Amino acid sequence: MRDGNSPTPDEQTQAAEVVGEPGAVQVIVGADRTRIVLSGEVDADLGAELAEATSEAEQRGLPIEVDAHHVTFMDSSGVAFLARLSIRSQHRVRLLRVPPTVRFLLEVTRIGELLDIVDDDQSAPFEPLGDGAPTA
Template structure:
């Protein structure tokens, strides 16, 4: 028996990146963008144990900045316990309540089952937030 997150037998777990958004089986990525008033962590692809070191680095960088943290999960195609632990770690270490933006159904399910969602502010869209301005953005 397989669930919607499991690859078929013989199907590769990871594929190379294509031009569009992440596809199922795409390797995960973590990007930390420091803004003027908050830190945004963007997750994409498969958030699993392979991303362990990157998730730890993102946690350390966000914690060091001391700004409110938001995690954009819009392009996450799969998440295992490593991703759940990352979110829990962020919520415990941050001085501010962590916002989780644009949560896909697979991640929302994990938040409900593990109850980690109770530690985070889950925001369905990012439209209600003020514009995000990276610290190093060039002005026109």
């Protein structure tokens, strides 16, 4: 028996389809820069991981680049993360392969003015230190 507030099986299926890809943060330390790879939904659920990535990148003292190519959604937590990185880094932070939804947020919030937004990364290939395994 179903009450009037319970979703029907069709509504449950539709709700499941709306849920996006869970977000992820990886920090990869290279010989000459630190790369932070963001993917999926970058939101408040990633708060601890974003803070840890900021700390680790800051401790390395290398230039930081953020690969946002696989970001499907970003809220104010992601924007705050990028702002925090730009303020704490000794170097100007590079944001690589920015999807349109993220680019819109950067323009509206003007955080994009604090970052170098790079569509086609023509710099030297990124070479991770050690075995190339992410550190976070």
